[in-house]
Amino acid sequence: MSEAQERAWGELAPRYVIDVPRDAAATSILPDSQIDPAAVWGRDAPLIVEIGSGQGHAIVHAASSRPDVDFLAIEVFRAGLARTMLDADRAGAGNLRLVEANAPEVLEHLLPAASVDELWVFFPDPWHKKKHTKRRLVTGEFAAVAATALKDGGVLRLATDWEDYAVQMRDVMTGAGDFEPAFTGEWAPRFDGRVLTAFERKGARVGRDIRDLAYRRRARS
Numbered sequence: 001m002s003e004a005q006e007r008a009w010g011e012l013a014p015r016y017v018i019d020v021p022r023d024a025a026a027t028s029i030l031p032d033s034q035i036d037p038a039a040v041w042g043r044d045a046p047l048i049v050e051i052g053s054g055q056g057h058a059i060v061h062a063a064s065s066r067p068d069v070d071f072l073a074i075e076v077f078r079a080g081l082a083r084t085m086l087d088a089d090r091a092g093a094g095n096l097r098l099v100e101a102n103a104p105e106v107l108e109h110l111l112p113a114a115s116v117d118e119l120w121v122f123f124p125d126p127w128h129k130k131k132h133t134k135r136r137l138v139t140g141e142f143a144a145v146a147a148t149a150l151k152d153g154g155v156l157r158l159a160t161d162w163e164d165y166a167v168q169m170r171d172v173m174t175g176a177g178d179f180e181p182a183f184t185g186e187w188a189p190r191f192d193g194r195v196l197t198a199f200e201r202k203g204a205r206v207g208r209d210i211r212d213l214a215y216r217r218r219a220r221s
């Protein structure tokens with residue numbers, strides 16, 4: 001991290017970053033480490049969670065424009081979290097919290113079941129080389145932990161600029177019995193709650209189509 005980011009971490013982390021018990025790995029979450037969202041945010045409000053929030057552009061914008069909603073950014077990249085806190089502080093986004101952790105473990109072990117209203121995954125690492133595609137985040141196992149964390153009727157929003165990952169996401173979600181599409185046709189319309197980030201801009205600049213998808217969690221029986 002840069003010196004400014006180190007300073008931001010020291011000053012702002014106590015206010016923004018949720019301190020979590022770790023398992024073996026540095027970005028892991030110890031099983032059974034559930035938080036109480038009402039205690040963390042100090043109120044009962046809808047909760048939107050962004051996975052892989054990067055520099056935090058999308059979530060800081062969303063949190064500062066929707067003060068009635070609580071937001072959680074999940075990232076493994078500490079410098080990105082420092083940048084996010086600096087921007088959140090400038091924007092006065094007191095409804096935003098951050099967690100430095102591997103996202104599937106946050107969904108499985110940190111957030112209570114059926115506690116999330118929306119889950120956002122925008123431009124996840126594409127791992128586009130054939131030998132690396134198995135590292136991609138959006139898989140059947142991911143759909144299962146997303147279904148656990150989302151409330152009935154909650155929405156999972158996905159976006160990518162890698163066509164074969166977009167197709168993989170759609171195939172995974174079509175096979176995930178807990179979800180139904182929240183769009184008609186081939187792809188969802190661009191989610192207008194998403195600000196343009198460097199990743200989206202770069203994909204568009206090199207001529208890649210940006211694909212959005214949205215799936216609603218079916219009611220638990």
Ligand SMILES: C[S@@+](CC[C@H](N)C(=O)[O-])C[C@H]1O[C@@H](n2cnc3c(N)ncnc32)[C@H](O)[C@@H]1O
Pocket residue numbers: 051052053054055074075076077080101102103104121122123124125126137197198199200
């Ligand atoms: C390509 S970047 C996109 C960042 C941001 N969503 C945007 O559109 O600008 C993907 C981000 O996901 C984060 N990431 C990758 N795997 C993760 C995981 N398992 N848990 C949490 N964050 C992860 C990376 O550190 C990186 O910042």
